[in-house]
Amino acid sequence: MYKIKLNNSLTRKKELFKPINTKNITMYACGPTVYDNPHVGNARTLVVFDTLFRVLKMIYGDNIKYVRNITDIDDKIIEMAKKKNLPIEKITKEVTDIFHKDCKSLNCLKPTVEPRATKHIKEMIEMTSSLINKNFAYENKGHVYFSVSSFKNYGKLSNKNLDELKSGVRVEISELKKNPMDFVLWKPSEGNEPGWDSPWGKGRPCWHLECSVMSEKYLGKKFDIHGGGLDLIFPHHENEIAQSCCNSSTDNLANYWIHNGFVTMNKEKMSKSLGNIVTISDAVKKYTGQVVRLTLLSAHYSQPLDWNDEILNSQKNTINKWYNLYEDTSEENLLDISDSLLDDLNTPGFIAKIHELYSNAQNGNKKSKSLFNSACRLIGLFNVNKIEWENLKKIKFDISEDFIIKKINERKEAKENRDYVLADKIRKELLSKGIIIEDQKNKTNWKFK
Numbered sequence: 001m002y003k004i005k006l007n008n009s010l011t012r013k014k015e016l017f018k019p020i021n022t023k024n025i026t027m028y029a030c031g032p033t034v035y036d037n038p039h040v041g042n043a044r045t046l047v048v049f050d051t052l053f054r055v056l057k058m059i060y061g062d063n064i065k066y067v068r069n070i071t072d073i074d075d076k077i078i079e080m081a082k083k084k085n086l087p088i089e090k091i092t093k094e095v096t097d098i099f100h101k102d103c104k105s106l107n108c109l110k111p112t113v114e115p116r117a118t119k120h121i122k123e124m125i126e127m128t129s130s131l132i133n134k135n136f137a138y139e140n141k142g143h144v145y146f147s148v149s150s151f152k153n154y155g156k157l158s159n160k161n162l163d164e165l166k167s168g169v170r171v172e173i174s175e176l177k178k179n180p181m182d183f184v185l186w187k188p189s190e191g192n193e194p195g196w197d198s199p200w201g202k203g204r205p206c207w208h209l210e211c212s213v214m215s216e217k218y219l220g221k222k223f224d225i226h227g228g229g230l231d232l233i234f235p236h237h238e239n240e241i242a243q244s245c246c247n248s249s250t251d252n253l254a255n256y257w258i259h260n261g262f263v264t265m266n267k268e269k270m271s272k273s274l275g276n277i278v279t280i281s282d283a284v285k286k287y288t289g290q291v292v293r294l295t296l297l298s299a300h301y302s303q304p305l306d307w308n309d310e311i312l313n314s315q316k317n318t319i320n321k322w323y324n325l326y327e328d329t330s331e332e333n334l335l336d337i338s339d340s341l342l343d344d345l346n347t348p349g350f351i352a353k354i355h356e357l358y359s360n361a362q363n364g365n366k367k368s369k370s371l372f373n374s375a376c377r378l379i380g381l382f383n384v385n386k387i388e389w390e391n392l393k394k395i396k397f398d399i400s401e402d403f404i405i406k407k408i409n410e411r412k413e414a415k416e417n418r419d420y421v422l423a424d425k426i427r428k429e430l431l432s433k434g435i436i437i438e439d440q441k442n443k444t445n446w447k448f449k
């Protein structure tokens, strides 16, 4: 039986993944807060956990339950609605639609369940009441706070004690709190802010609580893998653990905590607050979803990934030449050649393997060709919808076949005229566009680099 090793943020070690139940693998990844167009930083989390989902399927079959939520109630959404003077439902619907379109462009599989926060308010009120009854939370003027000092493992995931955490983060100051680090579970809604009736008056749930409730509902009190971006470790995931473990009397919420690194631009984290974002839709429009996907997988998920035209153009060349060889043929079992993926989802290692298969396939090795096709599909390349396939065709013909043939003929003429300088110039020009030409007895063949 093949097994995967994963770097667990909780233990800070690479560990052999041992599922609670091999017949029902459970994974939760924090999904988007639908207030604005998702950007490439968000796309990385999507593509990383989609790839992990695919690799788990390869190992365990279809027994994987993958839950990715949609946060459709949050202060950021309320602020955006005020700013744009639009109803909240209009914003959340529009952004959710864009998000789904982006997922499709990036060829992400649908998660098993995609719960929305606003459909789980009843359960959120129940968990909040339960935490108050068990003395882990307290109410003050319509606000309900979680008391961090009631949970002895608080800070375990971030590997920091309360004082260290306090100094490293902006804490919301409020005289309603007993301890400045306490965080809010439920808050009152004023005026026409969206709100639901609760034992503490009209109000709304807070982000951390939403994920605790939805993960328990669909995956149980304890599950296998919990994922998200690196910036979610604190406070979001720390708070999820505190709420869920205190409420369920469990020692942990998930056994393996996996976090992907940031996408940067000029070495600065891509984020809405810094204003240095590229939306997924814009990146897909410029490069196609497949190029964006391959770029996101070109660095190990735990490392930072710098977003620039150089890396995108290089991945575009790779997609061009692979697309040229790819065929939708029967599935090969890839476990024997997936050692890199089984070693903490080392996608750059696996991409190097695909390059190797590509070269062997080009040299006529049929088995390599068949493995190449399956390997591309495994990481979500080429088995795409019609629109994306048409987009791929377009990037391929950035350099049209007519252009290549015209250049080959010009070079032939130059050689006949003994103008070897011009002939060499043409060869180099084609090479700079990723085209290799090979002279044979009576003709010249071309292929992608």
Ligand SMILES: [Zn+2]
Residues within 6 Å of the ligand: 029, 030, 031, 211, 236, 240
């Ligand atoms: Zn979450």
